[in-house]
Amino acid sequence: MADIAAPAYRIIPIIPVLKPGAMEGVKSFVASDKINEALGFPGHLVDDWHDRAIARMGELLSKYRSLRVYMDACVHCGACSDKCHYFIGTQDPKNMPVARQDLMRSVYRRYFTLPGKLFPKLVGARDLTREVLDEWYNYYHQCSECRRCSVFCPYGIDTAEVTMAAREILDSVGYGQKYSNEIIGKVHKIGNNLGLPGPALQDTLQGLEEDVKEDTGTDVRFPMDVKGAEVLLITPSADFFAEPHIDSLIGYAKVFHATGTSWTLSSMASEAANFGIFIGNYDQLRKIALRIRQAALELGVKRIVVGECGHAWRVAYSFWNTLSGVGEGADPNDRFAQMLQKQLDHRYKQPMHICEFTWDMIGRNALSFDKEANDKHIITFHDSCNVARGSRMGDFAGGQFEIPRNIIKAVANNFVEMSPETIREQTFCCGGGGGLLTDDLIDLRVKGALPRMEVLQQVVDEHGVNFMATICAICKAQFTKVMPIYGFDRRMVGGVHQLVSNAIILGDK
Ligand code: SF4
Numbered sequence: 001m002a003d004i005a006a007p008a009y010r011i012i013p014i015i016p017v018l019k020p021g022a023m024e025g026v027k028s029f030v031a032s033d034k035i036n037e038a039l040g041f042p043g044h045l046v047d048d049w050h051d052r053a054i055a056r057m058g059e060l061l062s063k064y065r066s067l068r069v070y071m072d073a074c075v076h077c078g079a080c081s082d083k084c085h086y087f088i089g090t091q092d093p094k095n096m097p098v099a100r101q102d103l104m105r106s107v108y109r110r111y112f113t114l115p116g117k118l119f120p121k122l123v124g125a126r127d128l129t130r131e132v133l134d135e136w137y138n139y140y141h142q143c144s145e146c147r148r149c150s151v152f153c154p155y156g157i158d159t160a161e162v163t164m165a166a167r168e169i170l171d172s173v174g175y176g177q178k179y180s181n182e183i184i185g186k187v188h189k190i191g192n193n194l195g196l197p198g199p200a201l202q203d204t205l206q207g208l209e210e211d212v213k214e215d216t217g218t219d220v221r222f223p224m225d226v227k228g229a230e231v232l233l234i235t236p237s238a239d240f241f242a243e244p245h246i247d248s249l250i251g252y253a254k255v256f257h258a259t260g261t262s263w264t265l266s267s268m269a270s271e272a273a274n275f276g277i278f279i280g281n282y283d284q285l286r287k288i289a290l291r292i293r294q295a296a297l298e299l300g301v302k303r304i305v306v307g308e309c310g311h312a313w314r315v316a317y318s319f320w321n322t323l324s325g326v327g328e329g330a331d332p333n334d335r336f337a338q339m340l341q342k343q344l345d346h347r348y349k350q351p352m353h354i355c356e357f358t359w360d361m362i363g364r365n366a367l368s369f370d371k372e373a374n375d376k377h378i379i380t381f382h383d384s385c386n387v388a389r390g391s392r393m394g395d396f397a398g399g400q401f402e403i404p405r406n407i408i409k410a411v412a413n414n415f416v417e418m419s420p421e422t423i424r425e426q427t428f429c430c431g432g433g434g435g436l437l438t439d440d441l442i443d444l445r446v447k448g449a450l451p452r453m454e455v456l457q458q459v460v461d462e463h464g465v466n467f468m469a470t471i472c473a474i475c476k477a478q479f480t481k482v483m484p485i486y487g488f489d490r491r492m493v494g495g496v497h498q499l500v501s502n503a504i505i506l507g508d509k
């Protein structure tokens, strides 16, 4: 960390001066044989990787019509080129979204289009050489799949989907990334990203009960594996021990306590995160989601609520219905999905975000707050990419933006927005999402945080902001790591339910 420096803030955020090759040597650690094989991938790069990669690409192009459209539709207008935080921070032209897509598009042209087969040079088509494969590995692991670029593309081309396809192809030939694949292996084996076994979780939860009792004098429970509970809370495992995540877990527990809601965590499904989406692998995505279904069925819960985790909420909101039968559209031929459909209480949204739960309870006048408890904070809100651009909350357009803000305003007196072109659907990624929250990519992570740090600095200077709330476990972990490099106090970042926890009045209703 000592030699990692934050890039200088830009006076006027214009298109950066290009630094070709600036990040070409930055390579996330490659997964070992053991890690890859645990997920059913080849252990290491197979001898016939070229043919297998092209075959897998062909399969993905036929399966996902969107991918073929993205390969064909780009007119190189450049509207996306300066919209990526990694390009802004690194100045490497290959981190422009259009250039990132072209890494795959050039190979697509060579093998899947007639002009590319006949006149490759004329149409910018390239053979898939080992050099190109390495370039894919490096630059598709410098994309956090945040989808900001797609907001600005007139054709809606989604670079995140191209990145997912590239990672899926890389895994299929034994060239997987250590960080994501190792984490998925832990979820399969133990139940969460951190590899925390059930007894360790029980200890942590018991310790939290004691801490909250000492702080508030109230017996707030943190139950685990309680059969017949109303709500199953699925939350990122970082909430169990990491700072500031744990303060939000305390906030959820206080909300459940204050509203008299019976709830439980699950030792088997002790993880909301689903890194299957990061590696673009449907089978892994489904396998991880099925743990949650199994836990819900075994515990007999009526509702499933998801904690503060950006991509987990995207997976829950957008994919759980077809992956596991939570929500509308469950597979009529999937017996377990249908069992779950019968079991869940459809008077409530399934699944529901914890912010929706809390906001609903505030609307029912079931919670009371002492807003002055948050008066030491001047608060801003960082929209997390997967919540902002991959999901929704509530039953109105933009609910994913309004509901967390509404909660903050209900529990605190001082709220300030950051610059409008950097929030809501145009929000900048924290710089650590999409499977990049690993120390081997710390240089990229620091540089990728630049646009968010610049606008945070503005509200700090102009309004004295001293707290940036967010509802994503990855954003919290990334910011606490990189903010000190930009000269901020790491305690400036925290969850929305951390603020709820500060202000909630227990035992009032
Ligand atoms: S990191 Fe985000 S903005 Fe950059 S290319 Fe990937 S999806 Fe687009």
Ligand code: SF4
Pocket: 073, 074, 075, 076, 077, 078, 079, 080, 081, 097, 098, 152, 153, 154, 155, 156, 157
């Ligand atoms: S904005 Fe869309 S069409 Fe234009 S260069 Fe980017 S991806 Fe291509």
